[in-house]
Amino acid sequence: MKKLLPFYFFSCLCLLLIACQSVEVSAASGSSKKQSSYELMTAENKAMQDDPTLNPAMFWVGDGEALWNAKPSTNKSSCAGCHQDAKKTMRGVAAHFPKVVNRKLQTLEGQINQCREGRQDLPKLAYESKDLLALTAFIAIQSKGMPIAVKETSANREALKTGRQWFYERMGQLNLSCAQCHEERAGLKLGGSLIPQGHPNAYPIYRLEWQTLGSVQRRLRNCMSGVRAEQFEYGSPEMAQLELFLMWRARGMPLEAPGVRP
Known part of the structure; x- marks a missing residue:
């Protein structure tokens, strides 16, 4: 029996790792369906966004x-x-x-x-x-409820390609990309909160954490700071390229702007 114990614990560990990997794969495969981070909010926060008399924006x-x-x-x-x-x-x-x-x-x-x-x-x-x-x-x-209509064109193709590269490129001291959080791990939890797919369909948003309205570029800079990367400057070509890719990635989703988020 004593000889079997190490094998037993090793088997349990393997099963646990497989289960964790299955959760990640499930979350990643489920991310193919576009989901607004609105769906991850509490009923109270949803009501704040939906009611113009309650929405601080x-x-x-x-x-x-x-x-x-x-x-x-x-x-x-x-x-x-x-x-x-x-x-x-x-x-x-x-x-x-x-x-x-x-x-x-x-x-x-x-x-x-x-x-x-x-x-x-x-x-x-x-x-x-x-x-x-x-x-x-x-x-x-004025476009609230309308689908995002950003398309790839001959004029924006190179910028879109570069924006896509920024989304998938690992950066910062933590060596993480946007995609690793918002595609591979979307739907899992980080610090007790569900990880959203990272769609920009509600910007500008009133973020309760900020206690003010903010642009998508502010949120992107927050993420870059979070992975300890050098932040793109506001209004820079890099910011525009990344924002273009994010809007193209969210094409077809209804605009919620101005939104509310935790």
Whole structure:
């Protein structure tokens, strides 16, 4: 009997490892079905996102509407002066960004700043500034419920390829890639919380952890910091490329912006 004990414990260990691997394989194979991280939230947090009177992000939407209609001090036209009623002209716009505009890959925030500089003679708004988040949230909410429509084209093909490489490339002192968490281990737990698939369909979001609204680029920088990697700069080509791939990866999912997350 004593001779059998080491073999018994070795067999149990092997079975445990096989079981753990099966859980990971199951989670990874299940990730082929696109799932919003909304589905992983508590009923209370879902209600906060769903009810405009409870969603804190609506304060930014209101500020964005005011900025949309405000005539700039440069005597140039307001956003509304060119684009008229955002409910009509901005419907579906957020579902197509990032996109190539004048041979440059632009995020929605980048396009807002391009309009400010080129059309209104106004300075760019800083990333994560209240005004840029407000305008982004106001434009994004016009497409709420619409499917993400980012497609691969001849114009964005190289940027999309590079964004895909960023998603699968291991980085930082922890030597982890985006895919290792959000594809291979999606649905498993990390620190007691379920790992989401990492889709950007609700940005900008009000994150309870942040106690404010934030962009997808802020979240990406948080992840890079978490794996102890050098962070991409806000508004950089690398950020736009990675955001493009993430939106392409989430194509067909309905936009929830502005969302709420823990």
